[in-house]
Amino acid sequence: xxxxxxxxxxxxxxxxxxxxxxxxxxxxxxxxxTLAHGPRLCMSIDAVPGSPVWELRGVVSSLRYTTRAExxxxxxxxxxxxxxxxxxxxxIPIRKSPAWWALAQDERRAIYEEQSRHTSIGMKYLPHxxxxxxxxxxxxxxxxxxxxxxxxxxxxxEFDSLLGELRASKEWTxxxxxxxxxxxxxxx
Amino acid sequence: xxxxxxxxxxxxxxxxxxxxxxxxxxxxxxxxxTLAHGPRLCMSIDAVPGSPVWELRGVVSSLRYTTRAExxxxxxxxxxxxxxxxxxxxxIPIRKSPAWWALAQDERRAIYEEQSRHTSIGMKYLPHxxxxxxxxxxxxxxxxxxxxxxxxxxxxxEFDSLLGELRASKEWTxxxxxxxxxxxxxxx
Numbered sequence: 001x002x003x004x005x006x007x008x009x010x011x012x013x014x015x016x017x018x019x020x021x022x023x024x025x026x027x028x029x030x031x032x033x034t035l036a037h038g039p040r041l042c043m044s045i046d047a048v049p050g051s052p053v054w055e056l057r058g059v060v061s062s063l064r065y066t067t068r069a070e071x072x073x074x075x076x077x078x079x080x081x082x083x084x085x086x087x088x089x090x091x092i093p094i095r096k097s098p099a100w101w102a103l104a105q106d107e108r109r110a111i112y113e114e115q116s117r118h119t120s121i122g123m124k125y126l127p128h129x130x131x132x133x134x135x136x137x138x139x140x141x142x143x144x145x146x147x148x149x150x151x152x153x154x155x156x157x158e159f160d161s162l163l164g165e166l167r168a169s170k171e172w173t174x175x176x177x178x179x180x181x182x183x184x185x186x187x188x
Numbered sequence: 189x190x191x192x193x194x195x196x197x198x199x200x201x202x203x204x205x206x207x208x209x210x211x212x213x214x215x216x217x218x219x220x221x222t223l224a225h226g227p228r229l230c231m232s233i234d235a236v237p238g239s240p241v242w243e244l245r246g247v248v249s250s251l252r253y254t255t256r257a258e259x260x261x262x263x264x265x266x267x268x269x270x271x272x273x274x275x276x277x278x279x280i281p282i283r284k285s286p287a288w289w290a291l292a293q294d295e296r297r298a299i300y301e302e303q304s305r306h307t308s309i310g311m312k313y314l315p316h317x318x319x320x321x322x323x324x325x326x327x328x329x330x331x332x333x334x335x336x337x338x339x340x341x342x343x344x345x346e347f348d349s350l351l352g353e354l355r356a357s358k359e360w361t362x363x364x365x366x367x368x369x370x371x372x373x374x375x376x
Binding site: 101105137 | 286
């Protein structure tokens with residue numbers, strides 16, 4: 001089965017500043033300390049240009065809670081990033097609390113899926129809301145995860161429903177920092 | 189429950205060269221390409237001194253397969269690193285195959301524990317054989333994991349049994365590079 005993380009984890013850099021193909025339209029600070037604002041976002045696997053206001057790094061790596069059955073269903077329903085109609089994107093960096101990280105694998109999985117339906121909620125909004133998860137915690141970054149979403153503007157209400165469902169879940173009681181940036185793609 | 193990885197992942201550097209408190213006594217290449225030899229190992233959380241032959245980095249992070257019940261039993265039986273009698277140490281860098289990383293979480297857990305008894309095997313040799321796992325894959329390192337073992341010289345036969353059991357397991361059919369270094373602590 002195709003798995004982009006099977007060969008080597010992909011390091012992705014997100015940099016906010018004067019450069020990049022995404023224009024910032026919205027910044028919201030949900031939990032904890034905010035991040036600085038800036039007009040453009042550059043998402044790159046190479047060194048980022050210029051002097052960004054901030055740079056966040058994350059790795060597209062093996063999924064830590066997804067079963068084979070879930071992975072097959074996600075794959076069947078997903079269309080991936082970079083679709084021409086997906087001119088809107090959202091970056092949500094989150095950090096989870098020490099209490100979350102003190103849990104064992106079975107406890108984290110139970111909260112993540114059996115109690116919070118994280119994978120199932122994301123599945124409902126496929127293929128309209130495409131998503132890629134980046135792991136940052138082991139890199140010593142300020143956030144634990146960076147999630148990147150892409151969708152067509154007419155699907156933004158669905159995206160807002162997805163966020164509302166996740167933020168109301170038990171899993172989110174373990175989130176201790178969350179910031180949200182929305183962007184419009186700049187025509188090439 | 190105490191969990192050293194709950195607050196922040198700890199980045200640990202292993203450097204082989206002319207510096208360090210551990211004298212190399214043995215190098216074995218089990219699977220795949222070897223690593224260069226050198227007389228001393230430095231294990232440090234700071235930048236390593238001198239010009240090492242190689243440096244490998246890994247993060248002590250959340251355990252990916254360990255249940256709460258297993259974590260409690262490991263904690264109860266463990267004595268940790270740095271015991272005065274533990275004058276012998278072993279560093280085993282391993283890399284797992286793309287086939288392993290293409291598996292989903294439930295498939296990896298099933299091979300790791302239900303079929304290979306990885307945690308149970310390690311448990312049998314506690315507290316004599318102390319162990320610390322470092323995750324390297326998401327850092328873009330040449331190996332996926334670095335395991336560090338410490339024990340008193342009279343327990344080396346037990347350590348060899350532990351290695352024999354793990355290397356005979358189904359999990360090890362997914363290991364595609366493995367090198368083993370043994371060390372004696374240098375008296376301060």
